[in-house]
Amino acid sequence: MTDKEKPGREGSRRTFLKTAGLTGTLGLTGLAGCLGGGGGGGDGGGSTPTATESGDGGGDGGGSTPTATESGLDFGGETLNVMLNVGSISTVHKQELIPRVEEKYNLNISTETAVTTQQLTQLQANPDNPPDVLIPDVIGVEKANREDWLEPLSDHTDVVTNLSDIYDKFVHYGSTGVSWEIGEVAPVINTNMWDSTPTSYEQVMTESSATSLVPFSWSGGPYLLLMASAIATGKDFSSSGLDVEAGFQYLEENLKPNVSNTYQGVASAKQQLASGNVDTLDVFWDYMVFDMFKNDAPVEVVFRPDPAGIAFAESVAVPKNTDRMEAAMAYANECLSVEFQEAMSSVMGAGVTNKNATVDEQAKAFGAATPDTFDQLAFPDFQYIWENRSDWSQRWEEVFSG
Incomplete structure (x- = not known):
């Protein structure tokens, strides 16, 4: 996807806030x-x-x-x-x-x-x-x-x-x-800690200096695994039966070195990002930071990054x-x-x-x-996740806790 196909987020964001005169202040179990x-x-x-x-x-x-x-x-x-x-x-x-x-x-x-x-x-x-x-x-x-x-x-x-x-x-x-x-499940960055907005999941995972990792018990965990599998194999994110071992290897080599912690709740994740404790939430839910956007916090959703945005x-x-x-x-x-x-x-x-x-x-x-x-967004193979989540969870723990 070219930059022209993506929304001009920062420009529209600043223009809207200026013209609107906005002011203001700034664990899970199961596949949550x-x-x-x-x-x-x-x-x-x-x-x-x-x-x-x-x-x-x-x-x-x-x-x-x-x-x-x-x-x-x-x-x-x-x-x-x-x-x-x-x-x-x-x-x-x-x-x-x-x-x-x-x-x-x-x-x-x-x-x-x-x-x-x-x-x-x-x-x-x-x-x-x-x-x-x-x-x-x-x-x-x-x-x-x-x-x-x-x-x-x-x-x-x-x-x-x-x-x-x-x-x-x-x-x-x-x-x-x-x-x-x-909406979209996507990376969210602290714009004060990035020189420019990344345009791909690969860039987000490899160029972050301090990432807060999604818990695997949240659905973002399997989604991130399948995204890494798609990148590693060159197949579509929505494909059935993606090679998750290739995905785990990709995460271990490219994301794990940049992981600072695993976020445990929405409020704590947002606080860590806003404070600069981390520069990236690897996947998050777009509307969760709408309040931060309205208050002009230094955060930005990386909408529709290559190779696919997650629906x-x-x-x-x-x-x-x-x-x-x-x-x-x-x-x-x-x-x-x-x-x-x-x-x-x-x-x-x-x-x-x-x-x-x-x-x-x-x-x-x-x-x-x-x-x-x-x-322009894609769903993963839901049945594939339901059938394999338990085994994947154990492997995820081995990769990121070691």
Whole structure:
């Protein structure tokens, strides 16, 4: 990819901040991160029930919300159990979506915050009494679909009316999961510690002086391994059956000498980067540093580095055995709405999946993915990761702890 094809990030960033007059201040278990919680922020250190009434919500999603009578669906105040991914993903649902859904459909939303693997664990452990709604990443949808745990949203278009407005590329595995947010898993650098922005994963790994390594238990760990395997073998990142031993050898020779530590949480990783304790987070989730961008911190996401940018897409899914199918589908429908996605883009700095929704201007300046630029990103082979993660984890430990 040429420089002309990549966003002019620094120029647009500085121009936007100047014209907008912005001011301000500046552990996981299982395959977290994009496969759950690294993609959500927070530490993901367990499933913590969080009631909407706890005060974590607030906000009305913007604009006037129809009442249950006006929406045509009134669920009589019944409780809907929703499992949210962690960090700002959870926050944006509580602030921008749940109050709207509760009022519009006369529902009481009870939430639990858990990374994708924890959501799937609970779904598997309680097949006859599952959560009503899941908010996992696509890698979780892939596994749950293979296990036949999910209900196709396309079977309920009388309720999920917004599904027809979602780009086909964001409707996954027979519509058993549909994305409402898009972004990129990418390196993030401290710009004060780099002479220029790197343009490739190879450059990031070999030229960093002090890298904070992604934990392998986060999905970024397997993603980084497969990226190294793609570089070492010259094959596409999304290829099936990449030679991971070649990837491990590449990491040991090129990345390991520059690793200062392994980050253990989103907040600590961001603090280390901002303070200059490290110059690079080898892979991170773009929207996690949107707040730092808004405050003009010396950080930059290395969007779409060669040989491929890594796709991230948070989704909504409904277990097939829920007793509250219609209410669950109503919640899914609101995830896909223009109103929620535009509010989400403003809060998270992320891209949208509804054809009629617009990416927030500040998010555009940040470099948020659009449906068009998303085509330049790639997903790895999710099933390959699920089937081999345990063995790879042991090998990763041998490489980076030795």
